[in-house]
Amino acid sequence: MSREQQAVARARKAFETGRSKSVEYRINQLKNLQRLFSERQKEIAAAIKKDLNKTEVGAQFYETLGLEGEISLFIKNLKEWAAPRHVKKNLLTMSDTVYIHPEPLGVVLVIGAWNYPWAVTIRPLIGAIAAGNAAVVKPSEVCVHTSKVMEDLLPIYIDKELYPVVTGGVPETQELLRQKFDHIFYTGNSTVGKVIMEAAAKHLTPVTLELGGKSPCYIDKNCDISIACRRITWGKYSNCGQTCIAPDYILCEPSIQNRVIEEVKKCIKEFYTDNPKTCPDYGRIINQRHFKRVMAMLEDSNIAVGGENDESDCYIAPTVLQDVKPEAKVMQEEIFGPLLPILPVSSLDEAIKLINKGEKPLALYVFSPDNKVIERMRDETSSGGFLANDCLVHYSVSALPFGGVGNSGIGCYHGKFSFDRLSHLRGCLVKKLKMEGVNDMRYPPHTLKKLGWARFFILNTVDVGWVGRMALLAALVMVAAVVIQKYLL
């Protein structure tokens, strides 16, 4: 048996003991996870610094702060979320109990990504634990130091049989994908997303795919360009542009292009000093392969700001490209780097047309003081999420579903959405063997009269208060008496 098979088999065995069923157990595991973040910040930060050159504060802000908030939210609400959810009944089931029973799926596979390794690996894990599942965690091998820290620390704090960490590269991931899971949660790119879906198809396994795309950012010429550019600069260059919901490219009218360039330049200086290379708050490209990929995109565009780079350090300066055309290299794939192309468009119409030519992105941004512009952009496009007048922050609202559509992904999560996504919402009808007389109208031999009654009773849903319910119950009992008399006696 391979190492991966063993981990999955052990997780399944642990799941079958039933210990993750109790809400108390799940909350305990989440509390332990909470302790991991409060006790081990230093190790986490040191690893992230080595992998992505983030500062400790940066790491906390972008990675662990959100997770701590999420865990608190879950601990607070889990009992309610895991409880049976009562639903509408029809007349015939008035005296029955009808509810949705959230249940674990079984063994979930969580495949993390490298750009926010803690956030995108642990956040789905939180949902998996809360829903009562076992979860095999596969951190991205690209973040060498962080995945080692995860491998070392997670088993110390949470149940190591239920939630094993399996590290490795492509062959190990492929071996994992040969096993049967009850759900696969993948964060990454659409090429690998297709491979995951195909592997899942063999076992009829449902998947959640958090992918990416080119998130457009439209700037209305009438908006406060200075504020808009501050927010965009922050959204773009955080983590050196390696964010699935980073504003990928800007669309604006040619008349404001120079102003936008000036403002972004100003903000870059304000955030990252004159020499971002020496600024501790500015990150690096994850590795040389991606460095080369991003640098190649500069080939056929005009650099308005930045462009400096150092391959040995995987450093690319915050860069702005001007007068970019839709055919340019930088517009052919998700940039995932600190290049901000500006494509001049003559109107909102043209911007919408251009956006709709591409695949549906994970996020869509519009900066405008005019609600009509915002509404048009929202109504005439499709994207995972939509944010007006800022970047990225919709991610932080746990009550909003976070996920893609079309090429940007399948399914959504965060907060209760994670819980529901990784649960089976089982429809339950609990009846008694009494009141058999009422059932009679559905039994053969069939008569038109019975059909008439059945049509009325079985299929009308009711939504009445308690008094109404009692009245209906009384009516039902009367009808039952009549029916019993007519058909049974």
Place this chain on the structure above:
Amino acid sequence: MESQSQVLERLRTAFESRVTIPEKFRRTQLTNLMSMIKDNEEQIVNALHKDLTKPKFEAILSEVEIVMNELHCALSNLTSWMQPEYVSKNLATKLDECFVRREPLGVVLIIGPWNYPMQLLIVPLIGAIAAGNCVVIKPSEVSAATDNLITELIPKYLSKDCYAVVRGGAKETQALLKNRFDHIFYTGSQAVARVVLQAAAVHLTPVTLELGGKCPCLIYGRVNATAAAHRLVWSKFFNAGQSCVAPDYVLCSKATCDALVPALRQVLEDFYGSDIQKSPDMSRIVTPKHWTRLMGLLNRTKGKVVVGGEHDEKDRYIAPTVVVDVAEDDALMEEEIFGPILPILTIESLEESIKLTKTKEKPLAFYVFSDESSVVKKVLENSSSGGFCSNDGIVHMALPGLPFGGVGNSGFGHYHGHWGFEAFSHQRAVMLRGWALEKLNALRYPPYSDEKLSWLRWTTSPKSCSIM
């Protein structure tokens, strides 16, 4: 005749023209669909009788009324379903508008099965239309008369630009699946489901799979055998056992079995008379091929046939049959029966029965008959299935408030009522920020500091909302 790609192009153009977005359009289409069912009830009943010898009662109840019910539900609730759903925020976003907007996916594909060819095609269609999509409808060619009827009626009642029926067998379906859809809704078997999923993976298309499985029926504890027999017979032999949620096999103690069999025999006679083949209330097996498969299972069983067993190949008839002394490895336990054969496995303890069901794939439904609520609770908590129903069968499907769908090998995703609308929608997170409070935003900009971080912790925590 239009090619598949021409159909798809037409629908995509219609979708991009945004004609399906306004509520009024969706309402009109749903109302027209309602007229289609109402105006043609007799033809529908006749087609179902041709395909499955479906009794009029069953056709009305399970194919007409259930669809009408879903239509009423959609029409009554469409406005509220389409409303943005506002959500709770943290302090940093208190002044912003945060809501979830349901948006159509685009052009979706619905592939229907042959056992309830109207219901299992039209109920998903209702969800897809309500959610504002254009739809390619692929009825099952096995239920040929219904296939013909649907092909004739849909273009008469629904917008031809937005909804199209595509016909054919395996070859045509495979060709259809090569195209890009924004969602595929498939009802049918596991084998074909794998093919659907593989085709969907190429385009990253989300899928809903409504499959089946062997739905166990456990009978333990104190039980009113007559009442249980009534409900068991009704749900098992409805549509001659060809229901994805039919109780597939029974697990009970020897004593219960001994009490149950005569009760089953009596109920069968009460329902269908002494010559069941002559009863107008019993369906037939859909095709000779399916009949042969079922007879094969019956011929290979090592159990004892105690009720029924009669059959007639020309009539595609198999009598409601009960087989006892069935072992775990019997032919009848190999695959989903999907026919009027009820194996009873004698297992003395409830725990052992539950253990047995755990060795099988997760089914679409799980049943338990018992007057003891502790027995019901034990089974519920120690099993996994699409849906669960105690002391009855099938009827949990008729409640639009319950999500109807499978888990594991019985499928994923769900529909009915509001769930159908959600299945065919994209839940888009929308956040509208203002221009004010840029100073507050400064907390997040570099240069980063511990002080800024503490402030941020406070403003973005869920606790901070309770202050405001």
